[in-house]
Amino acid sequence: GESVGLHLPTLSVQEGDNSIINCAYSNSASDYFIWYKQESGKGPQFIIDIRSNMDKRQGQRVTVLLNKTVKHLSLQIAATQPGDSAVYFCAENPSGGATNKLIFGTGTLLAVQP
Amino acid sequence: GAGVSQTPSNKVTEKGKYVELRCDPISGHTALYWYRQSLGQGPEFLIYFQGTGAADDSGLPNDRFFAVRPEGSVSTLKIQRTERGDSAVYLCASSPNANTGELFFGEGSRLTVL
Numbered sequence: 001g002e003s004v005g006l007h008l009p010t011l012s013v014q015e016g017d018n019s020i021i022n023c024a025y026s027n028s029a030s031d032y033f034i035w036y037k038q039e040s041g042k043g044p045q046f047i048i049d050i051r052s053n054m055d056k057r058q059g060q061r062v063t064v065l066l067n068k069t070v071k072h073l074s075l076q077i078a079a080t081q082p083g084d085s086a087v088y089f090c091a092e093n094p095s096g097g098a099t100n101k102l103i104f105g106t107g108t109l110l111a112v113q114p
Numbered sequence: 115g116a117g118v119s120q121t122p123s124n125k126v127t128e129k130g131k132y133v134e135l136r137c138d139p140i141s142g143h144t145a146l147y148w149y150r151q152s153l154g155q156g157p158e159f160l161i162y163f164q165g166t167g168a169a170d171d172s173g174l175p176n177d178r179f180f181a182v183r184p185e186g187s188v189s190t191l192k193i194q195r196t197e198r199g200d201s202a203v204y205l206c207a208s209s210p211n212a213n214t215g216e217l218f219f220g221e222g223s224r225l226t227v228l
Binding site: 043045105 | 216
């Protein structure tokens with residue numbers, strides 16, 4: 001079946017370094033992708049989204065890159081801080097944003113070392 | 115509060131029992147979603163409501179699961195004859211409408227079936 005997955009289950013970085021979290025998706029028809037952050041004991045929190053007519057989108061300290069040719073999505077976090085420690089999920093919206101029925105990947109744990 | 119509220123935060127029950135999980139979405143949000151998250155996994159879609167009606171219930175695993183939203187605000191997820199495999203965190207999310215892209219999640223209800 002169609003799925004969204006992550007290459008790296010755990011990523012450990014030093015405070016102040018840049019982090020890159022990767023995600024592969026398999027549904028070539030999907031045209032809308034979202035990154036969520038989930039801290040322990042809390043619900044996922046929206047970070048940033050991107051539509052397939054874009055290759056790159058920037059937010060505050062975060063950048064999402066989309067490579068449709070290889071069906072790859074990445075989240076870059078600049079100057080990683082201890083508060084960035086969490087599990088990060090990429091999510092795919094096969095409806096192109098018509099609904100918020102999302103397919104989530106497994107997640108990557110980002111551990112920021114002080 | 116201003117966010118999505120879920121009760122109970124924790125529920126321990128015995129196999130075969132009936133449970134209800136409640137979600138109070140952000141005021142004015144017409145779309146409401148239920149997801150289920152098993153340990154170490156990403157959330158899995160269960161059902162979503164647009165207003166009072168279930169617009170898509172394709173994620174409900176079987177007929178033991180049912181959800182209602184009678185007045186278009188609070189929703190209740192009902193699980194009959196619980197099984198150990200139902201143990202998970204049940205997440206509720208809302209959005210202003212069905213296609214804004216950003217979901218606002220609650221902190222979830224952790225269900226443990228003994």
